[in-house]
Amino acid sequence: MKTKEGSGQNGRNTHTPNILLPNDHLERVPAWGGASSSISHVYRPTTVEQLHNLLQLAQQSGRTIGLRGGGNSYGDAAMNSENILIDLRRMNRILDWNPDTGIITVEPGVTISRLWQYVLEDGWWPPVVTGTSATTIGGCAGMNVHGKNAYQKGPIGDHILQFDFMLASGEIITCSREENSDIFHAAIGGFGMLGIFTSITLKMTRVYSGLLDVYTEARPNLAAM
Numbered sequence: 001m002k003t004k005e006g007s008g009q010n011g012r013n014t015h016t017p018n019i020l021l022p023n024d025h026l027e028r029v030p031a032w033g034g035a036s037s038s039i040s041h042v043y044r045p046t047t048v049e050q051l052h053n054l055l056q057l058a059q060q061s062g063r064t065i066g067l068r069g070g071g072n073s074y075g076d077a078a079m080n081s082e083n084i085l086i087d088l089r090r091m092n093r094i095l096d097w098n099p100d101t102g103i104i105t106v107e108p109g110v111t112i113s114r115l116w117q118y119v120l121e122d123g124w125w126p127p128v129v130t131g132t133s134a135t136t137i138g139g140c141a142g143m144n145v146h147g148k149n150a151y152q153k154g155p156i157g158d159h160i161l162q163f164d165f166m167l168a169s170g171e172i173i174t175c176s177r178e179e180n181s182d183i184f185h186a187a188i189g190g191f192g193m194l195g196i197f198t199s200i201t202l203k204m205t206r207v208y209s210g211l212l213d214v215y216t217e218a219r220p221n222l223a224a225m
């Protein structure tokens, strides 16, 4: 993600930097597989205001911004070598929960694990759960992840009702199927290239127990499922 001023084609903001970034945020960040890593200026904001300040820091220092949730992407999607990497895991508050409707609003750093543990108490479950539950809701929305029930429930984007989205300019807009719908559909599965999810509202699925009855049934092909 390049901040608005001086956006360039070469992966860096092109205007002359006003400041140098301090070295104390430099970290080696591994890709999930552990086979590769890169060094970035890593920041871990806890508030929208801090996030906004980081966009300004990127402009002033001529650096690009990469976003990182749980860092579970197999490749380098959650890395940003020699530039700013914003780790969103500390923005992890549950902002609103309605146990009657199953509609929840969370900050992007809430993990699937935390989400299911939170809503199960009231008889709900996330509609889409990835193979690891260390993923964050922001990262899941960024990749529009699927669960093993994708053939029935679709990807997670189908269950997102609304989100607040910080653009590269720092402006926050609300997106839904009715409001800013083009950005709503582009940002879900947008690989964190268009802006930052700062809060996400999803609809949970009703369950009556956390226990599962598991049975195996073989089908010859997809059409027979």
Ligand SMILES: Cc1cc2nc3c(=O)[nH]c(=O)nc-3n(C[C@H](O)[C@H](O)[C@H](O)COP(=O)(O)OP(=O)(O)OC[C@H]3O[C@@H](n4cnc5c(N)ncnc54)[C@H](O)[C@@H]3O)c2cc1C
Pocket: 032, 066, 067, 068, 069, 070, 071, 072, 073, 074, 077, 078, 088, 108, 129, 130, 131, 132, 134, 135, 136, 137, 138, 139, 140, 141, 142, 143, 144, 145, 146, 147, 148, 191, 192, 193, 195, 196, 197, 198
């Ligand atoms: C063991 C394992 C099992 C998996 N199982 C599945 C599976 O069943 N189904 C499936 O679909 N995937 C699966 N994955 C892949 C994983 O679910 C996705 O890569 C998911 O996006 C990772 O979420 P994360 O929070 O770790 O995001 P990250 O890997 O940190 O980031 C993913 C993307 O989202 C962007 N992003 C992160 N936060 C934000 C934000 N707040 N705003 C905007 N963009 C943001 C990042 O820039 C990046 O492009 C699995 C991965 C592992 C390691």
